[in-house]
Amino acid sequence: MSKPKVAFYWCASCGGCEEAVVDLAEDILKVVEAVDIVFWPVALDFKKKDLEAMADGSIAVSFINGSVRLSEQEEMVHLLRRKSQLVVAFGSCSHLGGIPGLANFWNKETIFRRAYFTTPSTVNPDGVVPQEKVIVEGKELTLPKFFETVRALDQVIDVDYYLPGCAPPRDLILNAVGAILEGKLPPKGAVLSPNKSLCDDCDRNKTKPEKLTIKEFKRPWEVFLDPEKCFLAQGVICMGPATRTGCDERCIEANMPCRGCFGPTDQVYDQGAKFLSALASLIDFKDEKEIEKIVQTIADPAGTFYRFSLPKSILGRRKMEAIK
């Protein structure tokens, strides 16, 4: 009985999801024994040509992490989709767009301008910019195209399951891999983590007052953070209410508020908008001027509420023409 074929691939990724797999430590050997890894650029020799030569659908499952930023990544994920029965979006970047998704507040021109011209250490008097195709000393060199907009994986290909987190925790990975190998998966499209919000599992939940209201917002650097009390009750923005559980509240345990890397629960489409709604409801003022004042103290609404999910938000990116 041949072992199921498995592939791993990374798009615009930091490698943390790859590290998460290595962090399975001894447990990874059980996985390695049970499957036949046919493609994993970081680890094994197989090339795009080998992938192309495989029969369509011959890979049981492909785990793809990272968001789609470059043309090479777009081509690879289309190829992997053809060759795989199941595709799992592994980690926040492929699930929601992730941190690289913050680039959707900008576009290619502004990013290139910063990287290759206006950064104070860059010395570029000839205005050189990386090119998709360039002749250097008579030799042609190519680079993949840099898109204007970052996309999450399901904005490019059909995705079967999502493994959330930045990076997904060990237990979640093991459970997911186990479920796949045993064929015990939920309906297609499921996020492989419980469908409740972080607050439901958080130890600090019981410290929330009966009616939670906020009179003043505090940024984490401004105050001593009480290690037992709910962050929102301290006036510190915590994305817990709008974030799916399953991470063991690791950031909370380190006494820092949640930033939403697991994305929303099933009932919510746009994590940032939903959180905005909840947070606004907690503000304890009725007078328009007071409300205006307190809202101004929230430092970076879009970048905080959409920290990991900008590409998958309803708007998905900033409209650039409005920038003068």
Add this chain to the structure above:
Amino acid sequence: MSNSTFEPRLVGFLCNWCSYTGADLAGTARMTYAPNIRIIRVMCSGRVDPQFVLKAFREGADGVLISGCHPGDCHYQEGNYKALRRYKLLSRMLEQLGIEKERFRLEWVSASEGARFQHVVNEFTEQIRRLGPLNFKFDGGSHEQA
């Protein structure tokens, strides 16, 4: 750079008890107002989820209006205050996303204020006409122009 042939597409979320009734009044009293607004009736302005507003813009709206009862008059006591707070925060966030705050409005219109409704819609329509179409696009991928 607006052109005189641009017809703004506006979406209005009107609360059942006050604003929708006020709009009805404008209609039955034959107070002419710009036909650009598409009205969606909700039970309370506090029912308006920010996701609705974002969806409207994503789907082609050039402007979005929320209208509810005057502060203190909400049929459900506090719903309109929630709307007010959400509106303030959402306006800020929309600006960060490149959508000018003039495109998103919150107004209080009571059941008897047909004329006020007429005025609000006409003014909003002209303001958006001057601002121009939003043309929101989520570009990305090998089909990109840029």
Add this chain to the structure above:
Amino acid sequence: MSQRITIDPITRLEGHGKIEIFLNDAGDVERAFLQVPELRGFEQFAVGRPVEEMPRITPRICGVCPTAHHMAATKCVDAVFHVEPTPTARKIRELIYNTFMMEDHTLHFFFLGGPDFVVGPQAPAAERNILGVLGKVGLEVGGQVIRVRRECRDIINYLGGKVIHPVCGLPGGVSKGLDEEHRVKFLETARYAVEFARFALKIFDDVVLKNKEYVDLVVGDAYKLTTYYMGLVDEKNKVNFYDGLIRVVDPEGKEFAKFKPADYLEHVAEHVEPWSYIKFPYLKKIGWKGFIEGKETSIYRVAPLARLNASDGMATPLAQQEYERMYQVLGGKPAHNTLAFHWARLIEALQAAEAMVTLLEDKEITNPDIRRIPTETPTEGVGVVEAPRGTLFHHYKTDERGLVTEANLIVATMNNSAAITMSIEKAAKAFIKGGKVSEGLLNLAEMAFRPYDPCHACGTHALPGDMPLVINIYNSRRELVEQLKKE
């Protein structure tokens, strides 16, 4: 007929990388390029973010060394707010940081770089991985490597929340303290780490240094590159990973510059080429001289060997002994031998472990005073640490509310980008002649960049099997003539 050799993808580079080698009509190497086809734009999308969030955003530059970014960002935010961490907070940060250096360096040696040496460049591909290493040194070692790595990562998990993307850094302190129970537990880990680091050096000694063939390779010309060297040093010019002044020595070992992190712009500049998304840092005062080595160069290297070259010694006693030994074998300072990065890496791991012990033996580290609330208006700051792969610069400017208006990042491996491309070209030129492309080329080309441990060193050779290289040989009509693949 001129030929072109593409090595794509190479493994263990930030995301993706490819090597292009061009042969002239005689079949000798004319040029080689290492292209990094990766860019995400952190320097731009940092704009508008609250600066205290940068320690939570920038680790996503790299999931293998997130702690390095977290620490550089935290120190930068200290500087932006003009606040110093409390003494206890500083000790906790140093503990996290040294623990991270120790486990990262150890992982690299056993899983990644080590196999080059321990198993040997001529060994079959299937053996050049952790299993081959264990075959030579014993299976028990594998268990120990996993144990030391896991225990070290447990320390970072506890204090930082998550080992992949820690969260505890704040301007003026850290978010979580250490209690006595955990101090004692972690001290045990630290002591074990010292033992293990010494053991790793012994393995290096037994397997590499006692093997003349390897030693010849290490000191030989093909892998030698004459450049400047940069690293952080403390007030005694000893190697320090967490803090200090940046010191640069010239190819003869003389001090060329020593400066505060805040002054980096006077000394470091970045050059742009159209064939790679990565930039090429060089010494500003000399100016860009191209991809050359030797006396006229303006290229500097970073990471283990460079740090040792740029310093006057190690800061801890056992590591210092090993430092002296290494330079004795290599014939003095500075050492230009690229393969010696592997050796220097182990010496650094030992210092990191010794530092862990010193920090944990000090009961001060359990003091609850871990936060100092900033009182000054934030403006601008620079934070620098030594990441495992080199000097890491974070620089942020903010408005008076502390929202980022500008960010500049020079990221560890990047400092070596010119050197890596040159090393590959040099090795290629040494081993590919007259159009003959052999199996040995595969190994030897890889060996040119692996010592630098380019960021993303994860997993390669962690699983048994294939050497991750294929070489395509195209004739001048772009037809595939031959394909060499390691089986």
